[in-house]
Amino acid sequence: MTQLIQNPVLTGFSPDASIIRVGDDYYMATSTFEWFPGVQIHHSRDMVHWRLLAYPLTRTSQLDLRGIPSSGGIWAPALSYDQGVFYLIYTVMAGRKGVFKDLRNFLVTATDIQGPWSEPVFLNGSGFDPFLFHDTDGRKWLFNMQWDFRKNHTRFGGIVMQEYDPAEERLTGPIRSIYKGTAIGVTEAPMVYKRNGYYYLLVAEGGTGINHAATLARSRHLEGPYETDPNYPLLTTHPYLDHPLQQSGHSSLVETQQGEWYMAHICARMLPGTRMNPLGRETSIQACRWTEEGWLELAHGSKLPALTVPAPALEPHPFSPMPAKDDFDAAELGLQYQTLRVPAEESWLSLRERPGYLRMRGRESLVSWHRQSLVARRIQHFQCVTETCVEFEPEHFMQMAGIVCYYDEADYYYLRITHDELRGKCIGVVRSQQGQYDEYIAHEISAAGWEQHYLRAVIDDRSLNFYASPDGREWKVIGPTLDMGALSDEYGGKLGFTGGMVGLCAQDLNGTDKHADFDYFLYEETKEKTKEKTKG
Template sequence: MRTFRNPILPGFYPDPSICRVDEDYYMVTSTFEYFPGVPIFHSRDLVNWRQIGHVLDRPSQLDLSGVPASRGIYAPTIRYHEGVFYMVTTFVESAAGARRNFYVTTQDPAGPWSEPNWLEEAPGIDPSLFFDTDGRAYYTGNRMPPGGQRYPKHMEIWLQELDLDKKQLVGPTYSLWDGALNGIHAQEGPHLYKVGEWYYLLIAEGGTGFTHSVTVARSRSLTGPYETGKTNPILTHRHLGRGADIVNVGHADLVEAHNGEWWLVCLGSRPYGGPFRNMGRETFLAPLAWEEGWPVVNPGKGIIEEVMRAPNLPEHRWPSASSCDNFDRFALDNIWCFIRTPAGELYSLRERPGFLRLKSKPVRMTEEGANPAFVGRRQQHASFAVRTALEWEPANKSEAGIVFLSSHAYHYRLEIADAIAEEGRVIRLVRTEAGIETTLAQSPLPPEAGSRMYLKLEAYGQKLTFSYGIESEQWKVLAEGVDGTIVSTDVAGGFTGAMIGMFTVCEAGIGAADFDYFEYAPL
């Protein structure tokens, strides 16, 4: 029996949604405050995926200016209907601000996608689209129950028709779901499917943490009433305890493969070094069967496993990506992203070919809602090594280096700085925890150190080692045994996973830092 290994998208790729077009599969995930928004992936076998772009890759589509950490783009859904791809999602402006829903379209999933179609009178988060057999389109989401919340985070799932010509919701709204189990909270992430004579409603419940779950209901009528599945929740790991290898499993979407098999994608996390989820919420895959008209996830086991039976589809691998980006193209690879929508010219791959030139800004990594000069990628392994070569001539009160972060308030910076004039240039490790900065280690750079410096981070589980060198592969340890848990969701909070990347800052907003390469490799 051929097997595959979960997660199929390791690292911060939460809230997966999937659709099939003939023998091709497409999947999208949430991005919150990171830009470009909503990565889109392509697969031929449901196991091996390649990123083909981002849905929201233009400032005109997505302006994240001032958006707090873990706000922004929530839980996208991708669907395909009559030659057109649809992606619908929520834009969360602030902790207490508006939740606005919109959708974009394209005929080519690699893009470009349309400008947003903002939906009026569409409350709640986590929208989805459903195209019925008569061709009519419907929108589902969550909202406050009209009768009020009976308990904290009590929500309702609702439905309304979407007029594709007017690009707006029309007609009456319908209440589909008001809680599967007494007291289960945070009803969200609804998806509708029609299988045979039944309409099935899949719901994420229990919040996105330890008590996360997936429940199901069905009806012979689109607008209900829906009956509760007697085996609910059909998927959760909360009964496995907090020491499970995979936790907070939920927020699922279903797809029927072109061979007739059914599969489920969902989010989950892999804690390590204790109950710490540095990589955030990742994307997992599991088989699904139908028994007496109800879905059963991973029959006989009912949980997500690290090693599972592979789909009975021809294996289709994509060319392996290099562990090292030498910045030898004039476009950034799809793995890279920014904190919020870049304001102005943030970087260049043309001004010095073979280098990523990061333009200095007077914006520090500690500023909430800001767009610092940062280019980063996701942490995807519990143990990994990052190396880069930096060429930089510092201006007064400026820094450049690498940063390992959960947010502006929780991160580590290995930086070269000239902030202390009497000491000249220094290399230092700065920890930011709960917004408080502490220099953990610092060393003056020797007089023979030129403008080219080498920086390295090694993560051995939750133990971090930061090193530097003035010659290639001549490393000097600056700090070791550093606690990595501060970039975990469990310490930093929020909905994102850890990112690792390059940054620079200059109080005068002048100059640039040139990065020759950036290598990320599992250990």
């Protein structure tokens, strides 16, 4: 029986996939933006089943995100392999507002996909979405889009290329502008492939919203001139706003062991009846075929992405699912977690001080770009429950800890334990919506005498509800029903690029490092049963 690829294959905030095959193994690198460690690497043996395998950028010498704006940081990593070496090219976006883009493009290498990865080599800063092409003659070439901030100029100034000298570890020779794109505009994310005497240039166009698309061009010479596929674009959901895989575009290609071709691409699933996508931009895979004229098209004969795709003729290779509940018994954080901008260091986060617990020391507020104590994972389902149990004894309103549903410093919901000089220890909900902070004071409850604080967040499509319990059996609703749509890329015109995260955090704005001990963290896809369990 033929296996089917069920799209999206990477759910929840996993955009800009760069896919490669090395022997019988398939790898995809995706963007992580302001979250640390940098760049997720997913692995598969059959392109149906995928697992999170590694993060290449694990040291601040490779990636320093302190002070990086939200939706800055790691943009569009490009993974490649040549002569026993893995190459990873990535952009660090330090400034993204206004006409300027303050960015630096880097290269790291490794002989094992799981590392260790090298210290970074600086390449250039002319534009983002870099890609390293290894030609058959042994020469290597860097491609990226050219950013143009000048008045009366198109911001996306086309695709440029320059040779990379691996012995000198630097770019060398002239910079050539090779492709200006099509009438769709916003040409970026170049990927280059060589087949049957042609160099194929795959680019993203139309921006990351509803006009997003993938376009193919080709040339007999690497430096061009490139002709565009007369039947462009190769992939798009424009103008079909009801298609379940919206914003499809930014893509990369891979050839299987049997010569089949597949394309990994960005996509977004919207909440029913809205243009909001709190799961963020995800990754899907499409089967492709080459035409007699030497152009590529989707195998099902449409420009629209398919939800189910015939898988390659490979043996099924499922992986063991990640347990829903993490009891924090391991010596290190699981791969599902990331921290915000800074590494998980023993100075503020410990799995050793109290075995079986995650001890987190409170630091700066949820709006900080520097020293937050926040550990989170991706929200991957429209219906899910997350839960924790925390021991925490705040002494001041400046000390807080709890569970947070977070997009960025402007948009989040926080179920937190704190202390008020009049009400004592209490549990309540705070929110920030488009940067406007608010507290649901009327919904707060007293936690006097509670030794443990069970906290729960239940997500049901657009609805988010928080609950608390002193014993994990009898739950109280805390706060009103909240709008998950606010944790979306384009909510309020923010034009972000990440997705909803849920996690654990602590703050001590007095600077006294008050700690909270989290006993476990549970994340589970749910349906109606969760609503029944949390009634009352």
